[in-house]
Amino acid sequence: MSHPHQQSRQIISAILQSRPAIERVYFVGCGGSLTGFYPAKYFLDCEAKKLAVGYITSNEFVHATPQALGENSLVILASQQGNTPETVEAARVARAKGAATVGLTFAPASPLCEHSDEVIEYRWARYPETVNPAQQKAAYGLWLALELLQQTEGYAHYEAMVSAFEQFEEVVREGQRKVQEDAQRFAQAYKDDKVIYMMGSGPSFGAAHQQSICILLEMQWINSASVHSGEYFHGPFEITEEGTPFVLLQSEGRTRALDDRAIRFIRQYGGKLQLIDARELGINALPETVRDYFCGLFHTALLDVYNLALSQARHHPLTTRRYMWKVEY
The missing domain is CATH 3.40.50.10490 (Glucose-6-phosphate isomerase like protein; domain 1)
Structure with missing residues (x-):
């Protein structure tokens, strides 16, 4: 498994090379898979100067799809087993609208992966103390947000964030x-x-x-x-x-x-x-x-x-x- 920093950097780079620009990012999921994105949403709300940020539960994203969703959008979704029906459908809708999609899951080859341009298989265990917290689902959301900001607008404290991630488990x-x-x-x-x-x-x-x-x-x-x-x-x-x-x-x-x-x-x-x-x-x-x-x-x-x-x-x-x-x- 790649280091979260390297993997996130490569994913964002590939997405930005595949389309003219990313102007909007939507964090989408259900329950804990949505709330796990809150640190990423909060970070971008505070630091992004141009990038618009959405934070939407999956079924609402499906039934009340934002009109702004399109080829200049990145949709980051999460589902523990990769089979949450509402989240899988949200990924399908996002792709149909031309958006780039990144799926976070513990289960590879799951339905969410089928509708994701990029997939992150994060670490998970029934006993969280056995997994580095910088490699868990919520941390990956923040890693992706950091890379998206750095590669689109630049971020003055980028190195400090990377350093903080390195210290975080301790x-x-x-x-x-x-x-x-x-x-x-x-x-x-x-x-x-x-x-x-x-x-x-x-x-x-x-x-x-x-x-x-x-x-x-x-x-x-x-x-x-x-x-x-x-x-x-x-x-x-x-x-x-x-x-x-x-x-x-x-x-x-x-x-x-x-x-x-x-x-x-x-x-x-x-x-x-x-x-x-x-x-x-x-x-x-x-x-x-x-x-x-x-x-x-x-x-x-x-x-x-x-x-x-x-x-x-x-x-x-x-x-x-x-x-x-x-x-x-």
């Missing part, structure tokens, strides 16, 4: 070691809660959303909603009272102030708060100019530890499903 493993005891405390404190609100901002909002829909709702059957720290004060804070359960993924960088404001309010009014602070857990080992773009990937990796502890405390394995893959839907 930073993640140290962070995971640091949270082992805290994860056990969290599991005991939250195992009987009927609802848990996820919060985050900036680069980590995607991780909060993923935790809400893919872990708490899907894998633990705990009612949940994801609330952006900046939107908390525009409606959601009204549910805050003594003991209301929150998990807040505090990022490092420009939106940290949004998290700080929410933390102060939750504590003032007695909310039950589990804070996972990227700064305190080691993200600052990465270069200052780019470290915030890794917060989402970092938080997702740390949550692996908390999720395992919670599932064990609740005697509810993360593999348990009621409907998924079992009934017609």
Whole structure:
């Protein structure tokens, strides 16, 4: 398997050589395969000066296909097994409109591959600690975004991003070691809660959303909603009272102030708060100019530890499903 940097660079180069220009990029997937693209979307939203960025769930992309989609578009899609029907159809639609397509999957020779101009087979394992986090699905999204920006507009901190990727596994493993005891405390404190609100901002909002829909709702059957720290004060804070359960993924960088404001309010009014602070857990080992773009990937990796502890405390394995893959839907 090629190094993610080399592979991403070659893929973007080949796509740019095959068409006059890329003016738009769409990140498309379902559930965790979509939220895994959030770090890439956030990075381009912040850094791209001309490139337009879309972030769309697969079935909406199929049924409400953007009019701008065409030969100047790149569509990056992901499906774990490469057979998610909505995502396969989204890839087919993208190609029919003349767009370039890149498919990310764990399963080679899958239906998604048939509709992808370029394919990335990423690393995955049931036990995430056995796989370099810089070679997982979400990281590949960020690698592709970095190369697309560099090869179209240029990016002043390109080398710093590459360096951060090289350091990332070490930073993640140290962070995971640091949270082992805290994860056990969290599991005991939250195992009987009927609802848990996820919060985050900036680069980590995607991780909060993923935790809400893919872990708490899907894998633990705990009612949940994801609330952006900046939107908390525009409606959601009204549910805050003594003991209301929150998990807040505090990022490092420009939106940290949004998290700080929410933390102060939750504590003032007695909310039950589990804070996972990227700064305190080691993200600052990465270069200052780019470290915030890794917060989402970092938080997702740390949550692996908390999720395992919670599932064990609740005697509810993360593999348990009621409907998924079992009934017609």
